[in-house]
Amino acid sequence: MISYMEGKLIQKDEDRIILLANQVGYEVLLPVMVMDTLVDKKIGSELSFYIYYHQTERQPRPVLIGFNLEAEKKFFQSFISVEAIGPLKAVKALSLPVRDIARAIENQDADQLKKLKGIGARTAQKIIASLSGKMDKFALICEADKKRKIPVINFEEQVKDVLVIQLGHKLADAKQMIYEALKRDSSISTAEALFDEVYRGESQK
Secondary structure (H helix, E strand, C coil), X not given: XXXXXXXXXXXXXXXXXXXXXXXXXXXXXXXXXXXXHHCCCCCCCXXXXXXXXXXXXXXXXXXXXXXXXXXXXXXXXXXXXXXXXXXXXXXXXXXXXXXXXXXXXXXXXXXXXXXXXXXXXXXXXXXXXXXXXXXXXXXXXXXXXXXXXXXXXXXHHHHHHHHHHHCCCCHHHHHHHHHHHHHHCCCCCCHHHHHHHHHHHHHCX
């Protein structure tokens, strides 16, 4: 199974590309949010993607779906767990950044979710019912910039703001949770990793 690819861009269409890897051209479907990051990429550019590999009895032809970040791929896997949302429908629907969709789910903002292509009122409510309470770490994802990687300078502040503003923790409690998480794992260097460790610690209490 293919989970990651690097190669040369040899064709770019509206919703897919052909990536030349090891002398083989692979068709890779890209959600709008990913395709938007390739606007300045020219034929011959070197690209890399995390790949969701889809093949079933009903879909015997393998489908490769590409993402800039592993976290985007994980969000996609959660998104397609919702009833009536398959991988191909999800590819068309994900036209907003993952963090914006995650925040809409956590805020139970059905109107925002209905802005996604192919998502009506009933499906928006299904998404909220299935995923609400599970999207906080995805709300911390920075938009992917394929031209340059911008480090998150103050990721502790990001996590503190989510804990206090979005999740309702007291400021002192949020600071203590972050302190304990970093004490357990001093190698943490991203907001997503810190958020995971905070809630790993809380779940063990």
